[in-house]
Amino acid sequence: MDVARLAGVSQKTVSRVLNDEPYVSADLRRRVLGAAQDLGYRRNQAARALASGRTRSIGVVTLGTALYGPTSLLVGIERVVREAGYTLRVAATVEGDPGGIAGALASLLDQGVDGVVISEPIDEGAGLISVDVPVLVLGAPPNFAAPRVVTARVGADVHARAATEHLLELGHATVHHLAGPQRWYSARDRLAGWRQALRAHGADEPPVVEGDWSAASGYAAGRELAGDDTVTAVFAANDDMAIGLIRAQLEAGRRVPEDISVVGFDDIPLAAYVTPPLTTLRQPLDGLARQGLALLIHVIENPEAEVAPAADQPVELLVRASTAPPPPRPTSGRDRRAILHPPRGPHGRP
Amino acid sequence: MDVARLAGVSQKTVSRVLNDEPYVSADLRRRVLGAAQDLGYRRNQAARALASGRTRSIGVVTLGTALYGPTSLLVGIERVVREAGYTLRVAATVEGDPGGIAGALASLLDQGVDGVVISEPIDEGAGLISVDVPVLVLGAPPNFAAPRVVTARVGADVHARAATEHLLELGHATVHHLAGPQRWYSARDRLAGWRQALRAHGADEPPVVEGDWSAASGYAAGRELAGDDTVTAVFAANDDMAIGLIRAQLEAGRRVPEDISVVGFDDIPLAAYVTPPLTTLRQPLDGLARQGLALLIHVIENPEAEVAPAADQPVELLVRASTAPPPPRPTSGRDRRAILHPPRGPHGRP
DNA sequence: CTGAAAGCGCTAACAG
């Protein structure tokens, strides 16, 4: 090693200095650092990994879409990983690709990551390959075969329940739910929370409409629902669908929130600026990433330590202008499909 | 190596089989594959990298935000990288962190990536470290010291020009521009295109308002502009700002598009579902990623080959409901700030 | 506190 020669020490001393190991005299340390600097020396990570069995890298399995939730998580994960001195490797899965998670995981493991985080997995039915490094699962039930699995979740069911209750407390007889794809654990959680709220209040449970998270699917659902004016309140499983749904309502001549209230989920940055500004739930995605990774890194670096599971993240309901009490005189239940709404002109908001 | 022993061959033969090298008998190949299978053998990538000097990984320097452009590109990049049989390493930069790109690049290079893509860099003023692997720069002028730099861009100036011309052709006397942060090359491109269009049509060039890509900044700009009703058309540098701006206009009692037309940029999935549906430009981000990476991988695998620069991606203007001809009787230029708009009630859309 | 020797698990080069 040239650095060692230039500094007139052994290779091992260089290694010690660069790894901040103790038992090196200040003088040697200075000399080595100087030599390394002069030579523009950088350690070869592949060699380090081979010799030490560690890569100081963390792999993340995420979904290959630009959806708000997964991408926000990814951004948060990257930041925390970097701050902790690790590097990030990414393997995305494609929806509908069976065994996608297992494949992505295998690829990451091949690369020798020290730990992996599985972000918002969807239920693939299949069992997962066993993993010999610590795993962090973000937003799903812990059902992975790994020596050390830690999980962190937002407790979406609690949130969904709060959203639904907000609507119920406004006086709506019941609340419809525009659900996310049920292969997603987060979509199931939200559905469950909605159902809990309805039961707790003794409200009817209307049939669930399922979307695919997109505004387009929300729009389609909105057209379906627009014909039925007993629908006075909808809890959508994410903001995009909520916005699509609102759009469909407006086009059908129903006003939001006067005729129908809508609550979203996520608090995307746009939520406060659409018309009407959307009442929604903020997901503490950043806290989730931060908290989960702190746990994961702790387990990586202290293989023997016991870890307490992460606490659920807090709920935050943002009441804006898309929710209001139900319209005074709900149409009688029967023949409702026959009632034609004259276009009342544009949707209003003072 | 156990696999070699089990199959009764040399280590090198195993290596050959696993690397799909020629000159191995079908029989041996079968035997080796079988043994590897039985043992659940996986190659150690660190050792491969050390011995071969290649990692079959590509690094990407991206911005650590959840903005639509950067994240969509990242998703596209990941997919193409995976399809090409490479793995992905990510290093994000933080806005405002000087030398962020250089640092991220250094981290990636340390990891021994075979190539790197710099996605939507911002101008950091500082020079960039020199790089000894092929580099793909997405969306910026090529000014990097690297043996092989390839670039691909969307030609945002052409797009911006088209957006501005759309407004001009609708009859607007001029078009205001709500720009993105000028440290971003893409923001500069859009500004340049807007300016070109104005000049070509001999229109006045109003002062530029600069936002930070967020809907909140668009809203702030919208409030500023709302007092001036000579402003009949605005080209916003992205959809989020356009939506924030529209919101501010509506709150000020100005109708979109009757009183003021707005064009966005990006065609985020929500653009067609906000109120009014946003006229915008679709960025062929996916094509960009695909095209750029094809080039990069070609250069990685054929170090000697000459490459033609990627062709600019095509323009696609999506005319929806946020643009219309200007209002019939524009208020005279003077005293315009004194004119109070009685709240005309809600913004309309038939 | 410091150094010498011995690999980590693979692939490159050269023989057979």
Place this chain on the structure above:
DNA sequence: CTGTTAGCGCTTTCAG
């Protein structure tokens, strides 16, 4: 077609 011999550049023993 197949095997042998050396390393890749570090970190880990284990002695000084």
